[in-house]
Amino acid sequence: MWQPEEPANPPWDTILNLPRKQLQPSSDSTTEQNQQTDTQMHSEQEPKKLTLLDLPPEILHHVCSHLPLKSVRSFRLTNRLLGEIGACHALPELIFYLHTTDFAALRSIASHPIYPRYVRSLIYGCDILPTPRLNLKQYVHECRRMEKRRAKMHARHACDEANRPPKPLSEVKESYREYKRVHQAQEEITSNDLDYQILKEVVGKMTNLQEVMVSSDFEFRLGSLTSSSHGGRHYGGGSGTKNDALRNCRTPFDKLDCLTSLDGEKGQEGVRHLRAILMAVKEAGIELKSLCAGLIHWSFFNEALGYFGFHSMGNLLTNLTRFELLVLPGPSQDPEDLQHADAIAMNNMSIDVMDEIFRCQGLMRTGVIRKLVSGMPNLEVLSIGFMDHAEDNDFIFPARLQDVIPLDHTFPNLESLKLEGLETERQELTDFVVRHKDSLMKLELRDMRLVTTSWRKLLPELRYELKTELMEEVSIYGMALGMGEEDDDQELEEWFMGDPEDHGATELATRVQKYFMDPSKTDCPLSRENMEPVPDDDLMDEDIMDHPFEGVIPEDELAELILGGMNFQGEGNPFDDPSTFF
Structure with a gap:
């Protein structure tokens, strides 16, 4: 019978490579002991693999601050600990409009046990549908008129869109049904003051609210603001900076594409919206860090009317580090009204504006804004402006610098200063800035007037006293009258x-900026020889393509401005479906 041969003695290198259990006796106790020893040695040789749970909470919070909303939601589903961390970053900023869907979403968020505590910023868009409501015939006419303007504009740019056929009447009627529904809901809110009630309810639960923005007539949508203080994410489709928060946000009115000139209430722009949200902040006793509001009709500041306003806020604005305010000093004019007005109508409109x-002007002389700013000792960013002063007379300004700024006051932390639509003197401005x-x-400085003094003296003084080459930016835009x-x-x-932000800066504005920032530029760029009056061209004029600043901004943005509003593109309104938050 065949027997297996005895194995020869293996070489030492083979023995050394054999598993430990093959070199030891095979008793069960010995085998178990050796396995434990092997595991211990293995653990000593290879370091433990780290997971998310091993990272410090500070790092996890930093990671979440850079994630899009969809990823934050997935992050929260990992486990309880990460869920709690992710909740802090789920909704730091909310963008909403005066609309039933948006208010329902705010209520849903406020009822959540975690989310309201981590809302840091509220952005209230003032877009509303004009009143009275259009009937179907008027709505169809508005659609066709806008389609003709689009076709004419696209034809000038030789775009394929110029040949796009008009919408079928059936689609226009479907759009009208949506328009009617939205308008009825809007009337229900305003007639019953539901906006005041709901904002008081939800803001009262947002105990860590720090920032409030009220945006009317596209303010803060085209670069008016710098980055958010907390690097927040904008769920309307923004890119992470305040100036884009509303620029790309879809609104509840987007399906009504024939009405692109949405804005606040005529003659009361931003007043209702700002009043409602400030009342809610006052009711909750919240001390804000940032407040931006514009355009706000000047009547908001009239304390004699007895309405709630800044004067009703007590000390809740004392800790502001950012205050940006843009006031509308006169009635806003519909470009269509101007286009079709005869000489008598134009004269009457001019009288109304003046x-x-x-x-x-009389109200600002009382120092109503100056007193407000005086009570904000911690300001880092200050911007005060008046927009759309009388076009018929460039020398009538609604306020002086001394009306809105305490010229004898010092803000020790002031980093950014913007002044617009004011008149002053060279000495006043220099003293305060220096x-x-x-x-x-x-x-x-934008649209400023030196009443009896010269810009040709102001610029060299500022450059010398400020040492502007050490600053980040010094710029002058719009009119410079002196x-x-x-x-x-x-x-x-x-x-x-x-x-x-509209036509583009002129070459002279660029030279002025370089003069401040480049020490090698020795000659003041302003002179008698290069003076240029304000152009008469209106942005809404159909002859805009003949404007000397044509092509300075992208054509697609210029097109939207011509049509009366920006096209808010993005991933959708975060309030379309409140259930998606949870």
């Missing part, structure tokens, strides 16, 4: 610097 500006030179990093100070040159000064 009358309101004078009334605004007093803040140790902290000031950004300065912007008066020559030399004995032989006491004549009007007038330069137009453009607008980087």
Whole structure:
């Protein structure tokens, strides 16, 4: 019978590579002991693999702050600990409009046991449908009119869209049914003051609210603000900076594409919205860090009317580090009304505008805004402006610098200052700005008038006193009106610097900016020879393509501005379906 041969003695290198259990006796106790020893040695040789749970909470919070909302929701589903951390970043900022769907979503969020405590910022868009409501015939006419304007504009740009056929009447009627539904819901809210009630209810639960923004007439949508103080995410489709928060956000009115000129209530722009949210903040006793509001009709500041306003807030605005305010001093004018008005109608509209500006001017002389700003000692960002002053007379300004700024006051932390639509003197402006030179990093002047003094003296003074080459930005836009100070040159000064958010900055504005920031530029860029008056072209004019600033901004954005509003593109309104939050 065949027997297996005895194995030869294996070489030492083979023995050393054999598993330990093959080199030891095979008793059960010995085997178990050796397995434990092997496991211990193995654990000593290889470090433990880290998981998310091993990271410090601070790092996890930092990671969440950079995640999109969809990823934050997935992150929260991992386990209880990560769920609690993710909840802090699920809804730091909410964008909403005066609309039933949006208010229902706010209530849903406020009823959640975790989310309200971590809401840091509320952005209230003032877009509403104009009243009275259009009937079907008027709505169809509005649609066809807008389609013709689009076709004409696209034809000038040789776009394929110029040949797009009009919408079928059936689609227009379907759009009208949506328009009617939204308008009826809007009337129900305003007639019953539901906006005041709901905001009081939800804001009272947002105990860590720090920032409030009220945006009317596209303010803060085209670059008016810098980055958010907490690096928040904007669920309307923004890119993470405040200036884009509303620019890309879809609204409840998007399906009504024939009505692109949505804005606040005529003659009361932003007043109802700002009043409602401030009342809610006051009721909750919340001390804000940031407040931005614009356009706000000047009547909001009239304490004599007896309505709730800034004067009713007590000390709740004392801790503000950011205050941005843009006031509308006169009635807003519908471009269509201007286009079809005859000489008598135009004259009447001009009288109405001038009358309101004078009334605004009288109210500002009382120092109602100056007193407000005086009570904000911690300001880091301050922006105060007046927009759309009388076009018929460039020398009627609704407020002076001393009306809105305490010129003898120092804000030790002031980093950014923007002034717009004000008149002052060279000495007043220089003294106030230079007093803040140790902290000031950004300065912007827009549509300013020096009443009896010269810009050609102001610019060299500011550059010398501020050491502007050490600052981040110094810029002048819009109108720069002044008066020559030399004995032989006491004549009007007038330069137009453009607008980087509408037409684009002029070459002269760029030279002024370089003059401040580049020490090698020695000559003041403003002179009698390069003075240029404000152009008469209106942004809404159908001849906009002939404007000298054509092409400075992208054509698609210019097209939307011509049509009366920006096209808010993004991933959708976060309030479309409240259940998606949970």
